[in-house]
Amino acid sequence: MTALKLENIHKSFGQVHVLKDIDLEVSEGEFIVFVGPSGCGKSTLLRVIAGLEDATSGTISIGGRDVTTAPPAKRGIAMVFQSYALYPHLDVTGNMALGLKQAGEDKATIAERIDIAAKMLSLEDYLKRRPAELSGGQRQRVAIGRAIVRKPELFLFDEPLSNLDAALRMATRVEIARLHRELGASMIYVTHDQTEAMTLADRIVVLRDGRVEQVGSPMQLYNDPDNQFVAGFLGAPSMNFLPAAALGAKGATLGIRPEHLRVSPDGQIKGTVTHVERLGGDTNLLVGTDAGDTVTVRLFGQHDQRVGQPIALSYDPARAYAFDAEGHRLRS
């Protein structure tokens, strides 16, 4: 069954056309991640799905029901915001209960659901505290708890982890993945963090300028990008793009992932090491080629290259990507 179906969604703010002809189908239990550069319309799309903004045109159905004109509370969704957006005057219990009270659930059901959510998120000890008395991580868990108790058909997350520090972000990421498995609910998750996108998603939707560039599983997008934008957007360090003519390849631009470049004395790409990043497990070399481009090389393990040292790089043409002048992928 489809959890969410978007058809020809357009959204304009006055003269600004923010979302352009978005079509998307999410099946039940799927974890979908929206990624894209800042300002591409990820949040706007999420808010249109939530009903916080009306689509200028197009239809939205959730769980098979047309909800294009339904108010947010009647759409069977729950949303977790980047800023937590907890009600400051209510304690944790009150924050989680409010939506259920508004929906007219009876006291016993509310208490039971809060109990389950609190156990799931280890919030039992904090139920009587106000948001101001909680740490950032705890606040975000309360926000997630508030979403869980509503038993929505669709969870919406708008960059929920970007206010947390690195360690907490990792822990919460794992927690969200676990929740997704336990609840089996459909989730849509907005982020600009690659790691979150790659590790959480069943399918990633790459957006640019209000259009869907490509939809697919993380590995599909990584291994088989449709265009130069998707190729460059996923993967860290990002893909190297070199003029194809100089390397005797077809198309206008040749894309090579940093890990697919090798250091070899008879390599085709010659240059000088301009910077070395030693990460312990990996070593990243920045190389200025003699043709005037900069490429990143990712070597496994530890290497003793030094800045200023001449270097030659080779690549496997079978693992390189050819793009035409407009950035479209040329598949052989």
Added chain:
Amino acid sequence: MNKARQNPLNSFAAHAALITWTVIALFPVVVILINSFKTRKAIFREPLALPSADSFSTIGYETVMKQGDFFLYFQNSFIVTVASLFFILLFGAMAAFALSEYRFRGNTLMGLYLALGIMIPIRIGTVAILELMVQTGLVNTLWALILVYTAQGLPLAVFILSEFMRQVSDDLKNAGRIDGMSEYAIFFKLVLPLVRPAMATVAVFNMIPIWNDLWFPLILAPGEETKTLTLGSQVFIGQFVTDWNAVLSALSLAILPVLVLYVIFSRQLIRGITSGAVK
């Protein structure tokens, strides 16, 4: 911590400045208070002296109490001030919410129109207001004053409150919408508590001028039943003889209710429950 702040010299200078300011601000109030407890002669001979066994007298307060209707005046002033503040805050906040929250045609224009009143003193329209009140039969009712003061306070209230409401996180309001709160519930339960300090500011700004106003009570509600405290005190000020004891005592008494209101509002100013709501 900042070193400059710990410097004893700086701290001394800061305190000296603050104390000087406090003394200047409190001086007239103290003079009124001490003189209200003195005999008429003592008031004129040594206005700055504290009441001594010789000069102590409560004659002023006795006159004020005997004046009979003084408690009624008190009550009138209180009703007018509190009711006006209530309407200013209620309607001001509602208008501010609409202006800051909803995108509609003419939003900016409407905001400018509502703020225009800040620049135009309402007293310019006194004649028209009086005619209006006569026609509607509101002359010599407290409603006349309440309506005028509400109109007078709204522009600044809308201006200040809409600025503050713009700062209330959109996410918070949206979370309320997703939880099924109506727009009214969002306004009363989420937004109003968060702009409480701004509401208190508006209340304090409006309270004093309303309480002290002589102009509109004199013109719109001079009847015995509707006299306010400021107007009522005028009976002690004659063209040739002024009963200073009574005037000073009346003024001293008039300070009290405003002081109480101020304490209530300033508590709201200080208490901030917003911290931690949104990061």
